[in-house]
Amino acid sequence: MATILNHLCRRHIFITSARTTATRIQGPSAIAGSNEGGYKTWRNLALFVAFPSICLCALNCVLGHEERDxxxxxxxxxxxxxxxxxxxxxxxxxxxxxxxxxxxxxxxxxxxx
The missing domain is CATH 4.10.95.10 (Cytochrome c oxidase, subunit VIa)
Structure with missing residues (x-):
């Protein structure tokens, strides 16, 4: 049992150190495939999700506002x-x-x- 735990601990340490080294060499993990840095994803989210959502909420407030007499x-x-x-x-x-x-x-x- 102790040998199995020892083997698992050593393997975990080896894998995490290999991932850390690979991240340092290749760059951060937020890179989207071809060294874009992920800015295109955030730009598209802002243009196609955030701004239309803000506009729809504003339209809902304007049209849904009823003056109570x-x-x-x-x-x-x-x-x-x-x-x-x-x-x-x-x-x-x-x-x-x-x-x-x-x-x-x-x-x-x-x-x-």
Whole structure:
């Protein structure tokens, strides 16, 4: 059993040292075949995957954006608008970036002006 383990350890050391030497001679393993350095792969990914994905996401945001005229009906649940202490600004009930159309107070939405 010990001879088998000894043989496997020596073989592993020999193979890893051979790979390291071959990498130093041939260059890094990221080279894509004919010494291109892999830049063509990344260029193609950027041109054909990344930029179209960004454009599609932007188009989705623009077309999917709907202006809400009326907020949904407020239902006072126990877990909504829990205030254990007052906010340290304004009247203590509005959040820092309060939007009266979207953000409800504990009693419901504010009246639209």
């Amino acid at each position: 009326e907020p949904e009906e407020f239902v006072k649940y126990d877990y909504r608008c829990i205030r254990t202490k007052r906010f340290p600004w304004k009247d203590g009930n509005h959040s820092l970036f309060h939007n009266p159309v979207v953000n409800a107070l504990p009693d419901g939405y504010e009246e639209a002006n």
